[in-house]
Every structure is written in C-alpha cells, then in structure tokens.
Amino acid sequence: MAREQYSVVVEMDDTPVIREELEFQRKITQDKQQSSNNSGFNDTSFFETRTPQNAPQGGHPLWSIEYYAQYFDVDTEQVLTRAAKSVLPKENFVDVVGSNPDLYGPFWISTTLIFLLFVTSSIAGSIEAIKNGENPNYDFKILSFGVVAIYSYAFGVSLFVWGALKYFGCRPSLLDTVGLYGYGLTIWLPISVICIVPFDLVRWILVLVGFAISAFFITKNLYPVISRAEAKTSRLFLILVLIAHAAFAILLKLEFFSY
Numbered sequence: 001m002a003r004e005q006y007s008v009v010v011e012m013d014d015t016p017v018i019r020e021e022l023e024f025q026r027k028i029t030q031d032k033q034q035s036s037n038n039s040g041f042n043d044t045s046f047f048e049t050r051t052p053q054n055a056p057q058g059g060h061p062l063w064s065i066e067y068y069a070q071y072f073d074v075d076t077e078q079v080l081t082r083a084a085k086s087v088l089p090k091e092n093f094v095d096v097v098g099s100n101p102d103l104y105g106p107f108w109i110s111t112t113l114i115f116l117l118f119v120t121s122s123i124a125g126s127i128e129a130i131k132n133g134e135n136p137n138y139d140f141k142i143l144s145f146g147v148v149a150i151y152s153y154a155f156g157v158s159l160f161v162w163g164a165l166k167y168f169g170c171r172p173s174l175l176d177t178v179g180l181y182g183y184g185l186t187i188w189l190p191i192s193v194i195c196i197v198p199f200d201l202v203r204w205i206l207v208l209v210g211f212a213i214s215a216f217f218i219t220k221n222l223y224p225v226i227s228r229a230e231a232k233t234s235r236l237f238l239i240l241v242l243i244a245h246a247a248f249a250i251l252l253k254l255e256f257f258s259y
Contacts, residue, residue, distance in 0.1 A: 071175065072104040079105045086183040089217040092224075093180055101175040106182020110154045113185055114146045116192040117256045124196050124259040145255065153248050154182045161222070161241065168237070170228040180221055184214045188252065195257040203257045211249035215242060 082105055085096045126136035158181035165172040191210045195203045219238060226234045226241075 071102055072107075074100065074102040074104050078102070079108065082179075082183055083109065083186040086186045086217050087213060089213075089220055093183070093217070093221045094176060097176070097179060101173070101179050103175070103178065103182075106154055106179055106185075109182055109185050109189070110150050113188055113192060114143070114150050116189060117146045117150075117252075118143045120192055120196045121256050121259060124198075127198070128259055142256070149248075149251060149255070150185070154178075154185060157181060157244060157248075164237065165225055165229075168229040168233055170225045172225050177222075180218055184218050187213045187217075192252075192256070200258075203253065207249055207253045207257065210252075211246060214249075215245045218245065 078100070079102070082093075082096055085091060085093065121142055122138050125139070129136045155178060158178045159174075161181075162172050162174050162177040165177075187210050191206045195206055197203070219241060222241060223238065226237050228234075229237065
C-alpha cells in the first residue's frame with residue numbers, strides 16, 4: 001500500500017511539469033511563426049542579412065574572400081531575369097530574388113552603366129567637335145566622375161537608406177536594399193545608349209521615363225518596409241527617397257546627356 005500511494009503522488013507531481021513544458025514549447029513555436037510572417041524585407045542585423053540558399057556551412061570570417069563569394073554565386077540567367085523584372089516591376093522584388101540575394105548584379109549593372117556613359121558621351125562629344133571643325137577630345141575626367149556618381153548612388157545611398165530604415169525600426173535587409181538600388185539602375189543602360197541622339201528634348205523625355213520606371217520600382221518595394229514606421233515618418237522618408245532619386249536622374253542628364 002505504501003508503494004502504491006508513493007507512485008500516485010509522483011504521477012500527480014509530474015503532470016503539471018509536463019504541461020508547463022508543452023506550453024513553453026508551444027509559445028516558442030508561435031513566436032517563431034509570428035516573427036517569420038513579416039512582409040517586405042527580413043529583420044536582420046548589420047552583416048546577418050538574408051543568407052543565400054547556397055551559402056557554405058560553418059561560416060567564414062568577415063575579412064575572407066569566401067564570405068563575400070556567396071553573394072556573387074548567381075548565373076547569368078538569374079541576373080538577367082532580375083534586371084528585366086526591375087524594368088517591368090510587376091512583382092515584388094523580394095519574391096523575384098527569393099532566398100538567393102546577390103551583389104553581383106548591382107556591381108555588374110553599375111560598372112556597365114559607367115562604361116556606357118563614358119562611351120556614349122565621348123562619341124556624342126566627338127560628333128559635336130567634328131561639326132564645329134574641332135579635333136575630337138576624350139575627357140577621361142567624366143569617367144572618374146561616373147565611377148564616383150554611380151557607385152555612390154548604387155551602394156552609398158542604398159547603405160544610407162538601409163541605416164535610416166533600421167534606425168526607425170523598419171527591419172530592412174541590407175542585401176535586399178543594395179540589390180534594389182543596384183538593379184534599379186537597369187533602365188538607365190538602354191537610355192544611356194539612346195540618349196546619343198542629337199535632340200535635347202528627346203533626351204529629357206528619356207530621362208523622365210527612366211526616372212519614372214526606376215522610382216516606381218524602388219518605392220514599390222521599399223514601401224512595405226517604410227510603412228512599418230509611424231505614418232508621418234514613413235511619408236517623409238518616402239518623399240526623401242524620391243527627391244534623392246530625382247536628383248540622381250537630373251545629374252545624369254546634366255553631366256552625361258548634355259554633350
């Protein structure tokens with residue numbers, strides 16, 4: 001009898017413990033599900049951005065080449081698809097990129113744009129010089145200016161936007177923000193070639209078209225993140241993003257498409 005009573009007492013004492021453990025595990029699962037249901041970019045720390053699906057296991061130190069190589073591991077088809085989606089922004093860019101964000105596309109597009117701006121401005125300048133009876137003169141200063149202007153916008157402005165959004169608690173992703181601004185330059189590639197035409201009105205129209213498409217692409221994908229801030233802050237921040245983008249478009253027109 002004593003053994004049976006002791007057995008009953010143990011069972012009654014264990015039951016609340018088991019229930020508490022089950023409730024604790026259920027709460028952890030619910031918290032994880034809620035944190036994974038955020039719209040827009042993911043919540044990450046500075047370097048813990050959305051990790052690509054093909055990232056090597058075990059991790060690499062921040063100063064190693066292997067750490068950054070994972071963000072350049074994309075094929076040509078992926079880059080071209082993402083670039084095309086930025087020109088025809090029907091889908092959310094986060095859905096297009098999926099679990100494999102990259103830095104190769106932004107770097108390749110920015111570098112190609114710098115090259116095209118230098119070549120087209122040099123050709124147009126040479127044509128004007130020949131018309132005026134002068135010898136063609138290639139201005140390599142515009143190449144240096146293009147490097148500073150394009151890289152500053154693609155990577156500097158995107159980094160600033162990411163930092164500001166993180167400050168206001170909007171939980172942006174660094175990789176997504178840089179990719180957004182980098183791929184947003186795609187529309188300027190054909191425009192930089194077409195703007196070689198000797199009609200300034202046509203150039204202005206092309207610049208307006210480029211501004212409209214790229215601005216829509218950037219704001220459409222940034223809005224879900226910006227809207228996480230309070231209403232007044234989100235509206236002001238969205239206006240500042242558009243002003244910065246308009247300034248960039250005007251810079252392209254005055255410095256590269258005026259000849």
